[in-house]
Amino acid sequence: MSELQLGVVEYLILRGVTIEDRTSHPSIDVFSTDRELLRAYDDLLGWLSNGIRLYKDSDTTTKRLNDVYAISTIPHPELENYAEGSTSVKSLSNSCLKATIITAGTFVGDLFGSLQIDLRGWDVDSDRFADMLADRGYDTVSYDGDGYARNSPTHRYHYSDDVLVLEHYDAMNLLDEIDLSLETVAEPI
Template sequence: MKPSHRPALSAEQMDMIRFLLLDGCAIRAGSSHPTIRVYSSDRTFLEAAREVLGWAANDVHTHRTAEAAARQMRENFGADVSAEDCTATYGLATRPLPKLDGFEGPTDVERLSPRLLKWLIARSGRYVGIPIFPNVHLDVRDMDATEGHMRRLLSSHGVQTGRQTDSSMFIPTRHDGVVAIPSEGVQQIKNRFGIEITPESDERAHVVPEEAEGDFPEAESV
């Protein structure tokens, strides 16, 4: 099916594309329109992304086996490793998509939707402090999106980050790449996005409310 004849991308598909852009996918220029390429050792995550993208993506494939990874380590670095010491890498690629024209990286993501913010919280959010003062840290150090860009995205929606207020017992972070959101900012997320954040009920001390966990794409291990 040629790109011009494909159905329009749904809001959920676009949210997944934005999520992958923030997370660190690669955009490849194609003969017609760009494609997204994602590589990960977490096949379950890629299968979940594939399920959301639907027709817009090809099947998850094995990019490099554990055996190939071990062989490359031995040949390139003289390392004494076997396949048991390595992990396989899997890949996911979208079809050429006109909607990707103009996207080059995470800074081209200029808006957050409730679903996208829930996925980001589920991916990188951590509760810090005591339950009656729900402060949230978004750790983006493993993502391509910078701390500054994430702050700007939240600020564009009126969500406060990074400074103490009279209404919060805010525990600031000294780590580069971590966006600290005081309790006032958490309340603004609840009000503007309708996301209920309840870290006191999360035994793992992560901010993954039931609503976010239920909406975050899940796939069975293959």
């Protein structure tokens, strides 16, 4: 498995995919109504993916639902390392972190903003994710009850514990480290 494939697998596990143990080695199942999203996962996983398939047709379930699509990985011995789900991911690789920031990151503020990583609805515990960020040298800031993160009015907070906040300079350094531009996570000024 390549570093990119492993990073995508870890990202999917942190999001909460199904890990199947039907054969001698585990595989991963991903379900979504967003076929384009699954196509992107399929492209990134390459040979590890079995391709996109229609899982449930809206005509057979009910007219009010969308079609549900799925991709599965082939059974692979390296997936045994992730049998415990999101707690099995021990560190954040660049590929995993890049996928996370692209899908869950938002830069908030104009000149000196902060990066918010919204993990609401993800399988990974936000405290655990914050610890893995700290292992990479990035500390998150938290709400102090007055509308700002501790010690600086330029660090925007978020009221939810499941939304991690990186202060401006750490956010810029992290984006540089994983080769993402600010435009990827910020709206134009």
